[in-house]
Amino acid sequence: MVQLRPRASRAPASASAMVDEGQPASEEAEHGLLLGQPSSGAAAEPLEEDGDGDGDDEWDDEAPEELTFASAQAEAREEERRVRETARRDKTLLKEKRKRREELFIEQKKRKLLPDTVLEKLTAASQTDIKKSPGKLKEDNLQKKNEECEKGSESKKAKEKVQSIGQNKSYVALRLKDQDLRDSRQQAAKAFIQNSLYGPGTNRTTVNKFLSLNNKRLPVKKAAVQFLNNGWGTQKKQNAKRFKRRWMVRKMKTSKK
């Protein structure tokens, strides 16, 4: 059997390398296997050797380069360590980024809320002011939304507002969370009734079609109630108008000449 010179290509090389130089490397391979080296290490070695011994015809003269197992192991370990290092660095980078973002958000939130002094005064004022006339209730309900918007935005004017809030006992402090819950339930209810009356599965038709049914059954058939669709082709009509104007102008110019 002719021993072909091993090529430097990848996949077939590895196979042939395994076949050809399995014998000299077999001892290291055995060691490798015992030590739990990944099998690619055994395959990698012959490839490296291929590179070395590419232009060599003396592959049967010289013994292949001896790479000790320890060095290969060390190299592999280096590889791994490098990979682990990069992963760790990436993770820490991400962590730092996230931390910075959180801090930013907290700061923004702090800026949005009123300072603690104002909140204290609010709770004190609401405790003292229990009695409210029914007539004012309606006003309060109406002004609820205004109050919420105001509270959310101003923090600089808080100081001036503090005194006025304490004395003027005609507003209501609301938790926005409750309002959201109530609104969402109302939305759900409205969606339910809309769906059950006009949703899919209901047999609804347009008012135009409904009113035109009679026209269809007359002895002299008439057109539908809303026969013209004025919304059709608005862009086309606009373009046509513009073109007409330009054409007229051009016509005037040429006729003048």
Place this chain on the structure above:
Amino acid sequence: MKGAVETSCALQTPSRPGRAQHPFSVLGFLTLKGDESGVSQARPLPFPRMGEFKVHRVRFFNYVPSGIRCVAYNNQSNRLAVSRTDGTVEIYNLSANYFQEKFFPGHESRTTEALCWAKGQRLFSAGLNGEIIEYDLQALNIKYSMDAFGGPIWSMAASPSGSQLLIGCEDGSVKLFQINPDKIQFERNFDRQKSRILSLSWHPSGTHIAAGSIDYISVFDVKSGSTTHKMLVDRQYMGVSKRKCIIWGVAFLSDGTVISVDSAGKVQFWDSATGTLVKTHLVANADVQSIAVSDQEDSFVVGTAEGTVFHFQLVSVTSNSSEKQWVRTKPFQHHTHDVRTVAHSPTALISGGTDTHLVIRPLMEKVEVKNYDAALRKITFPHRRLISCSKKRQLLLFQFSHHLDLWRLGSTVATGKHGDTLPLSKDADHLLHLKTKGPENIICSCVSPCGSWIAYSTASRFFLCRLNYEHDNISLHRVSKMPAFLRSAVQILFSEDSTKLFVASNQGSLHIIRLLEGSFKHLHTFQAQPGTVESMCLLAVSPDGNWLAASGTSAGVHVYNVKRLKLHCTVPAYNFPVTALAIAPKTNNLVIAHSDQQIFEYSIPDKQYTEWSRTIQKQGFHYLWLQRDTPITHISFHPKRPMHILLHDAYMFCIIDKSLPLPNDKTLLYNPLPPTNESDVIRRRTAHAFKISKRYKPLLFMDLLDERTLVAVERPLDDIIAQLPPPIKKKKFGT
């Protein structure tokens, strides 16, 4: 003697629904030929012609009423409470010719889902915002609103004794409230159900209730609050369906039968003692959305989504057997869209729905006297004026629920003969679109005769704005600080010279405010007696500015002296509410129109009824005049002809000529102009004081702009229907 209104011309103004959005006003030429000789008088004086008018026909008022959501009938006072989808609650007095006497304005967040009367004429409503609201019928405002903490409220029922209130909520809970004299108080919760409670009904003894939900009906025992039976409803009549079956209405009869109507089109009878189905009637292909049982429990009415209303009656099986069964007797098709609510009064069936009509159908077998009162009543157009007019500048102010529109009328230079349509040389101008702040609806609005002030009011605020006209531009400036007592107004009126503002507030008081260049000054307030408010106040001021008339209380129409700021006299009370009020220019005669179509003329300086008024009351009005359906909403006068009164209702306008003889029941009321070859004698016989024209209808407003011009604001019914939500598809053979 030619005393007639020409209606035989060929004026055809095509109603083009597609162009309803574009403003156009067509000037029609209407000739009212007057009498040539005064036959009724001894002296042969030449009588002035009534003259020819140019008529501005306005169709660009895009008025769309909101659909009716709930109806509640009160037997003791024969009143009907109607709530609409925008939150407005209206009270109709069924014995006063079905006139809308009071209303509570709507609110954007209030979508009422249930309305009921309780003991002592108290009105409650509940809606999707989760609150129970009680209405104060005397002060015309909301007494209080209480949050039920159950989420959106879908149904509410008052106990047969009237002292307890039951509500069904979104989260499946049924809550019981105790009605105290001043407020309602939460008592307890019943067993919580899985899905939302959409309908409730009390057993007449008050021991059990039936609650309809999605796919099932539960029967509760009131004492313990627990369910005794749970009846599962088929999704489709003898079939399978993916869509859930929604029980839109339940009714509990005293023999223990529960009647349910659902979205599959079935009316089912259940036995509540055993929890089983007794009978099923399939009445429609679409939802059956409402049910109402009469007090005697021998008939009930259901309304479907196709617009049909079915009447079921308890009839005996054979003519002399005692066994009875429920039979579907009469179908009524008066609606085009969903009938979302029905009510059963002792003599009539009442229905209302998405097509905004309120239909009252008296049942022939229950009505005692078979006269015109037993005819079908369909209430479509508002019973109050939504339009005000500034004559000097030819402006019209349209009131919508959340904004106001100010238009200037177009003009023409052409002339023509009777019946012509004149082309416009200048189109009508949309000057101003004024949106109100806040979620509340506008109650009333007015523009001053000179056109420089606009005032309008919601339930909690009053707005006064000043308009400046420079050349063709208009600028608006709001007067910012309104006084504290001027909160909400029921009626607003400016004096003829635009220097004074008269405001009737909902507490019954009347304020007079003097308007200055950029501000105002409060002059006086007239307080009303508490507890006497009968209907919404209407105001009228005399053109010379001396007298102010105010109606709405049970004492009658009060006339105040504006210069001396005190009460001048009171017109004696009449048992029907006032629908329109006006004071004539020179004679200062107060003309009052009531809801039973009676018209009175009261002389303010003399403090007594005028001669003409006594004559017509003695003779009585023509029977066709008294049989008109719609109330008179506006009265005005001709500046140069003191004998003429111009008034209109939704389907006709009329000029009353006080100098002509009154018609008796035998004469023709709507007499067209007889052909010219008729002899004079016949013409003389048919002429009378009421010159009626039905050319412009449906009329929302009609007024005299100047001596030769009229303005008529029409609202064709097709234009309203074109903007309603989609109806159920109907399959007709051949289409």
